[in-house]
Amino acid sequence: MTTLDESKAPKGKRSGNAGEKSDDPLMVMSVEKAFRVLSAFGRQHPTLNLSQVASVTGMDISSAQRFTHTLTKLGYLHKDSETKRFELTAKTLDLGHHFFRSSRLVDRAMPYLMHLSKETEETVNLTTLEETEIIFVSRFLSRHVLNTDVIIGTRMPAYCTAPGIAMLSRLPEDQAMAIIDKSDRKQHTPSTTWQRDALLAKIRETRAQGYATAFEEFYLSDASIAAPILDHRGRPEGAVNIAVSCSRYSREEVIARFSSLIVATAHAISRV
Amino acid sequence: MTTLDESKAPKGKRSGNAGEKSDDPLMVMSVEKAFRVLSAFGRQHPTLNLSQVASVTGMDISSAQRFTHTLTKLGYLHKDSETKRFELTAKTLDLGHHFFRSSRLVDRAMPYLMHLSKETEETVNLTTLEETEIIFVSRFLSRHVLNTDVIIGTRMPAYCTAPGIAMLSRLPEDQAMAIIDKSDRKQHTPSTTWQRDALLAKIRETRAQGYATAFEEFYLSDASIAAPILDHRGRPEGAVNIAVSCSRYSREEVIARFSSLIVATAHAISRV
DNA sequence: TATAACTTATCGTATATCGATAAAACATCA
DNA sequence: TGATGTTTTATCGATATACGATAAGTTATA
Known part of the structure; x- marks a missing residue:
């Protein structure tokens, strides 16, 4: 007897039990x-x-x-x-591979990420925003790290990550806050910024300074600094970030050492 | 007017034009x-x-x-x-991500790959066999490499790669040769082994010594050494390999330096 | 050995998918 | 500017397609 969390067996009536509205004639x-x-x-x-x-x-x-x-x-x-x-x-890797091969963003970003990775010897990521989450699209691991938990395809809530805030900061403020409001916010760690007004302040500050930071907001001992990549219309289409261990850098050191580097890299990848 | 290689517009008759036999009542x-x-x-x-x-x-x-x-x-x-x-x-990365998270092979292999990567400071890969091809499932890049062409999900012909031969060498010989015969073999580089008998010899040698090598068989200046990972029944379910640049190692050095390491790693991941 | 749980195969029915077509939007050029 | 062609979007009736119940076959459980 298997104990599976069969969320709710819909006891299928005739109509398509998929989600909600089945009345979309073009939906297969x-x-x-x-x-x-x-x-x-x-x-x-x-x-x-x-x-x-x-x-x-x-x-x-x-x-x-x-x-x-x-x-x-x-x-x-x-x-x-x-x-x-x-x-x-x-074979399930095929689809993502196609995406990787076809993404202009990835194409443009790759050499810069690589360079940044060698320059800093730290973990470098490329992420995109989907709904309320960021998705890790490309990842260059530092030798120091042994975190095998975050891999390509991993999702995290946007509101408590540096790349997430970086991208939100370049959205029209109402859209950004709509995403914040949609998010299921909770205090993952003692230092998670999760309250609406605090997040709004953080987004504004990020917009002003050009980069976002997150210190132990999602994972303990994880520090991250990110800058948004903009498309030709100035809209955020991704973010680059550098992630380090808190044990190796103080908040000030992270900013001093990486902020201009990350901003410059994101700018180079952007096509405003 | 767009010029697309519309392979062959089947000029759809009524019946399912998918591939060939549409007479599979369970096929959606x-x-x-x-x-x-x-x-x-x-x-x-x-x-x-x-x-x-x-x-x-x-x-x-x-x-x-x-x-x-x-x-x-x-x-x-x-x-x-x-x-x-x-x-x-x-979002197309989701599926592959699910695979990654659910694969017992990946789970077992990860720590060893990581260790191997730090130990050698070279590029380390985990691959599996599908039909005539290997698929890159996990990849730890060395700092030296700037090849952004091979990524997770990339496929290569099994017959001209070290991981491919390593896995073939642990298949019953008729099955291995069936795969060789199915492969569209060609001489990618001057040193590609592509003839049937040469490949058979290579497979036998690999089986005897426990590891496979490939020197510039697919990409120029690429050297690779691989060992098969076996499941509980002794069948190959993957391969680990180390890839280096030919400019940095001779054939002999590759073998001297990495062969026992790669064999030991593959053995540790196996569950015979 | 009997029983239960699960997998595989079959089939009549209804509906979801098909594909033709038309309307609308957009682009191109005289 | 209006005419012409291309592409996108919307609609709809016919029927092939997918549905889901069920039976037969297989493997596990007691």
């Missing part, structure tokens, strides 16, 4: 379902058998059967023929 | 089409408008419309509202 629901199946796998559920797929995704057994079959045929799932359990394959 | 064709749309984007086509999507994927305009709409709604595509052009979003 099968695609959403396929992705639902794929994202059922993760740290919590590295492998799933058929009925687990059904219960985790809230689909009936037949649908689970059809979609696992389809995704296996397409090569995104692998089925162990003796345990009958499914798992994701390395 | 819409899923395949969705992925077809997503993989239309890449280095060649960083952005596409609606009709280009249609011609590149070989779908009619209505389907292109439906699938771009769907994928945009799901967040994998972004549509620039003034140019009406689509591009992939960073």
